[in-house]
Amino acid sequence: MSKLIKVFFVLMSLSVFHAPLTEAQDDYLNVGRPALEEEIAAWDIDVRPDFMGLPAGTGSVEMGEEIWEEKCTVCHGSFGESNEVFTPIVGGITPEDVKAGRVDGLIGNKHPQRTTMMKLPTISTLWDYINRAMPWTAPKSLEADEVYALVAYILHLSQIVPYEFELSDENIGDIQKLLPNRNGMTVEHGLWDTNANPDVLVNACMENCNAQVRIHSSLPDIARSAHGDLRAQNRHFGATRGADTLSEALVDPVRDGRRELTNTQASVVAKVDASPEQVAKQHMCLSCHGVNEALVGPAFTEVADKYVGDGDALVNLFNKVRQGGSGVWGAVPMPAQSGPTDSELKGLITWILELEKN
């Protein structure tokens, strides 16, 4: 036997004990492990339009109303109509829409504010979303029956079912047939499949394309300052500067020679400490309190007004924010806030107490 053939047989025998390299790669040996059934059950919460994944359960409109008042009203309003924190859930549909399965208010521009119920094509979507993501600050805390009840309540607010109605896994298929926008979706478009045909096809003209160019829309004057001072949103050196959008637009045409615009460097180099406004924003205080407008909680200026001359206000409010409270400004409780540091919170409350009403 030649030396070469010997080597070949040695290699062959080794391969009995060591799988060939390519197979080892295919198997990704020791990477990942089997998922247990309990694990899949814990995470596999999705509910499809054919109701695959929908757990058994029952919930009445009445029960839904109770949960709604406790957990949902704060953002969505008593009737799901609120436009304060999120866009409305309920509204904009008619008994005719329920019959047709198409929401007439969507045609043309008859009902500019689209509600959830105007768009919703599948009842599974509503069930699935409430179950996985609501309430806003405590997602995945609802029992299946509670989710049924909330869906039933929304259906009732939309005048699709009576107050005595109970929704369950048994009758949810019948409710699907009553959804006002159940026939309102199309997948006939070119934006799903990469290789599908686009719907807007134009040519790339190079010369004499449009001698009659017109300006059809410009930034409204009131929007000029709506995004703050653009000087601070552009470099203070380089090819261009940011426009001083807190002032009127420039009027003098450029002349020969480079202009010196107001040097914005001082305003551009940021302060290291977060301002009270930044603290309020970062810790979501502004989700519930406006500076000048009451939202879920009182406006900051209202708080300042209430405690004018109160020497203990800083300490009392500090403790109230840390511990939470209710009753002073209404029934909706303010949860305890641990987010801001002590010095941030003191700075924030001091700032609030110094605010003056507009």
Add this chain to the structure above:
Amino acid sequence: MESRFRNKLGRVIRAPENYLDQALIRDISVEGINDQRRGFIKKSFLAAVGVVTADRAFSAPDPAIVNLPEHSKTLGKPVASRPYGAPSIYETSLQRRESPGLTRVSAASVSFAPLQSLFGIITPSGLHFERHHQGWHEVDPTQHRLMVHGLVDNPKIYTMDDLMRLPSVSRIHFIECGANSAMEWGNVAVPSVQYTHGMLSCSEFTGVPLSVLLDHVGFDQANGKFVLAEGSDGSSMTRTIAIDRALDDVLVVWGMNGEMLRPENGYPLRLVVPGVQGVSSVKWLRRIEVGDQKWGTKDESVHYVDLMPDGMHRQYTSVQECKSVVTTPSGGQVLLDKGFYNITGLAWSGRGKVTKVDVSVDGGNTWRAARLESPVLTKSLTRFNMDWVWDGKPTIIQSRAIDETGYVQPQINQLREVRGTRSIYHNNAIQSWLVSETGEVQNVQAY
């Protein structure tokens, strides 16, 4: 480098693109073009054939040169004084920002990337736009798990340890929110490119192709038509993806621009679905399920549906069509004087590579091809540049991209003819910037 500029300075330059004066533009905006105005335009055109200003002369020496600065005369800071570096203190204008009034709750909102100040195609990780549906968290990577199950032979759990042992790839892709430029479907609403186009970013992503995981669990090739991707945040964002796309170029990603993902971008694990609206690139990815039907989730049934004029909503719109925008000069910027400028911008397509970008400096009447800078990659941002000499006259600057399928970026009116003004998503219209004679640049819709 024997100065191109010197040759140009003082040279007679025909500038047919810069001939409309402000009053005339205002007039045309209101009244349109008639014969009289056409006459004015012709005269303005002749006047615009001018001489570009010559070299600027200095009479006194520049103090920045003759008075040596402190950093030339003192000892600087040691290495690693900032162990994880930060931008210069002079770069504080670079921030992602919210658009006031767009949303009412910052935990379900968006922050826009400052495209007006960025170079090249990579978005610095700290400036990548954000879109959260129920806030972001710091997720412990040692406790994070990915479950792959559904119509598969062997449902599996992967830890980060598992995933990061797999054969990884690094690819540069853009992520654009389906609602980028949404505020501009009807009329001009926002002042700068940060807000018109800033729900757009581009990164080098590192991860394992989803196809590797789907093969590893033995997905059902006969019945597995779709996958569901689900996040682990409060909203547990879910989106349906077609199996052929999932097997194509979708990545399960942990790396972003050489480091781990930033928390706001899905640390430690996200999906990246190249070319598709950002909502499908699910962050804090916890679960992939293979199924035989679409899931009709909230963000593909109630949101991210495009309203058509006939009252129907287009569902499962996904592809981000070919689009471009000039980032300098752009809305809210001011040109300091006449003369040479580099018009620069970004182009991209969810269907592949950008093959050409044309730029117009006369409101779309004539177009010239811009230089595409390398690399030009599929489903990535592409940087384009074009020389321009501004003569101080009002003008409108636009860019128009074409991708490898031959698709041409449309004008806003062409989009509206088909989709109306209320479809919110997928506005890929040509952007117009009006350079006024003051040098201030404004957002306009011109066609």
